[in-house]
Amino acid sequence: MKKAPHFMEGAFFYMFQLVCLFPVLISSA
Incomplete structure (x- = not known):
């Protein structure tokens, strides 16, 4: 259960x- 918060x-x-x-990839594309 300790790994749950870390994963989140x-x-x-x-x-x-x-x-x-995401916006950077669109502007560069």
């Missing part, structure tokens, strides 16, 4: 990074 934090960070990079 990692998934949230991954989503945040993806959202930040």
Whole structure:
């Protein structure tokens, strides 16, 4: 159960990074 919060934090960070990079990929494409 200890890994649950860590996994959620990692998934949230991954989503945040993806959202930040998405506009950059579109503008560069």
